[in-house]
Structure formats: structure tokens, C-alpha cells
Amino acid sequence: MRPQQILLLGLILLVPVLAFLFLKSFGTNRYALPTYLPDRVDSMQVDGKWQRDTVFHRIGDFQFVSQSGRQVTGAELRSEGLYVASFFFTSCPGACPRLNSQLVRVQEKFRQDPRVRLASFTVDPARDSAAVLARYAEQYGAIAGKWFFLTGDKTALSRLATEEFRLPSSEDSGSSLVHSQTLFLVDRNGNVRGRYDGIKERDVNRLITEIEVLLYTYEHP
Incomplete structure (x- = not known):
């Protein structure tokens, strides 16, 4: 075999190796999802040098009644992997149906x-009892055990929305609860990994993509 042919063969064999090393080095970071809702910044000393580390908020546990009348907890929702959270009300005429x-x-x-x-x-x-939510869920073909419409104590729901998911409160309708177009992607640890405008198709496309990315990280830590 001629030297030129040996060199060409070597280059051909080297290309996939270099491609693998490049993807291994840069591919993971390229698709890493951010974490939202920072709580504080902690400082610690490592090898004589101070390092700062952001501690992110985790959604606290909760328990509400689903459209089937069963109690559902936050731990259950994220136990299999992740959940998408939203806030709505059944008599909302505009944004909620679109969301x-x-x-x-x-x-x-x-x-x-x-x-x-x-x-x-x-x-x-x-207004939105479990029975009302059951009829509402049917309109959207909600799959039992997959899509939960949840109701319960007003104070607990308000705390979840404003303190855990950090939505603004509103007194405009005589309620401290706020309806929002925002969707939240919550991972298995309770961290918020994505926020999206739920009435925009492009944002929901991004949500779908980022769910797939998050699931991939579960499979390939």
C-alpha cells in the first residue's frame, strides 16, 4: 500500500474518533437545561479558594383533590420523572381554553x-369542585392518571402559586389567586427547569423539546 493511501486511510479512521470526542466534550453542555427560581448564593472554601454556588428553590410538597376525587400530592406527580404545572379556572373565557x-x-x-x-x-x-373539574377535563380528553385537574383549600392553592411557583398575586377579582399563561416544567427533584408562555405554539414546542431533553438526562446521567 502506498504511503498516500495509508495516510488517507488513517484520516478516514480518525474522523469518527475526533467527532466522538467533540460531541462528548461539548454536546452535553449544549443541551443542558437551566434551573429557575434561585433562593440564595452559598459560599464555600475549596482548596483555599472561595467558590460561590447558587441554591435553587424546590417546589414544596402539597396535596389537592383531583377531578376523580382522589388526593394527589406533589411527590406523586414527580415520582415517575417530571410534571408540567399550570394555573387556570374553568369559567375563564379566553386564555385558559387556549392554554x-x-x-x-x-x-x-x-x-x-x-x-x-x-x-x-x-x-x-x-366554584371549581372536583365534579366541575371532571366535566371540564372531559372536554380536553384528559387521560386518568396522566393529566390532573386539581382543587382544594384556597389558602393552600394561593401559597402554592405565589410562594412556591412565585406567581404574582391579584386582588382584581376579589381573590388572592392568580390565573397565569405560564407553564412550568418541574423535574423529579422539585426544581423548575423551564417556564413557557402556554398560549404560544412556539413556546409549547420548546416545552416538548425540553421535556425530551430532561428525560434523556435521566437515562444518560
């Missing part, structure tokens, strides 16, 4: 994946 129609897309995309769940919290618990 829930987008969530139908998310449900259908991950219909067969038990690691992905959806949690829609009512901001009008006085």
Missing part, C-alpha cells in the same frame, strides 16, 4: 410515557 388546548398537544406527545404528567391547578376553588 389547555396546547396542553392537549403535550399530553398526546407523551401519551405512552408514564414519566410525564400534567397538573392544572384551579385558581377558583370556590
Whole structure:
């Protein structure tokens, strides 16, 4: 074999090795999801040098009644992998139907994946009983055990929205609860890994992609 042919063969064999090393070095960081809701910055000394580390908020546990009448906890929602949280009310005439129609897309995309769940919290618990939520859930084809419409104590729901997910409160309608277009992606540790405008198709497309990225990181830590 001629020297030129040996050199060419060597280059051909070297290309996939270099590609693998490049992807291994840079591919993971390229698709890493951010973490939202910082709580504080801790400082610690490592090898004589001070390092700063951001500590992020974790959504505290909660318990509310689903459309089936069963009690559902935050720990259950994230036990299989992750959940998408939203805040709505059934008599909302505009944004809520558009938001829930987008969530139908998310449900259908991950219909067969038990690691992905959806949690829609009512901001009008006085009207939105479990029975009302059951009828509402039927309109969107919510899959039992997959998409939970949740109601309960008004104070607990308000605390979840404003203190845990850090949504602004509103007194405009005589309620401290706020309806929001924001969707939240919550991982298995309770950290918020994504925020999206739930009535924008492009944002929901990004949500779907980032759910897939998060699931991939579970499979390939």
C-alpha cells in the first residue's frame, strides 16, 4: 500500500474518533437545561479558594383533590420523572381554553410515557369542585392518571402559586389567586427547569423539546 493511501486511510479512521470526542466534550453542555427560581448564593472554601454556588428553590410538597376525587400530592406527580404545572379556572373565557388546548398537544406527545404528567391547578376553588373539574377535563380528553385537574383549600392553592411557583398575586377579582399563561416544567427533584408562555405554539414546542431533553438526562446521567 502506498504511503498516500495509508495516510488517507488513517484520516478516514480518525474522523469518527475526533467527532466522538467533540460531541462528548461539548454536546452535553449544549443541551443542558437551566434551573429557575434561585433562593440564595452559598459560599464555600475549596482548596483555599472561595467558590460561590447558587441554591435553587424546590417546589414544596402539597396535596389537592383531583377531578376523580382522589388526593394527589406533589411527590406523586414527580415520582415517575417530571410534571408540567399550570394555573387556570374553568369559567375563564379566553386564555385558559387556549392554554389547555396546547396542553392537549403535550399530553398526546407523551401519551405512552408514564414519566410525564400534567397538573392544572384551579385558581377558583370556590366554584371549581372536583365534579366541575371532571366535566371540564372531559372536554380536553384528559387521560386518568396522566393529566390532573386539581382543587382544594384556597389558602393552600394561593401559597402554592405565589410562594412556591412565585406567581404574582391579584386582588382584581376579589381573590388572592392568580390565573397565569405560564407553564412550568418541574423535574423529579422539585426544581423548575423551564417556564413557557402556554398560549404560544412556539413556546409549547420548546416545552416538548425540553421535556425530551430532561428525560434523556435521566437515562444518560
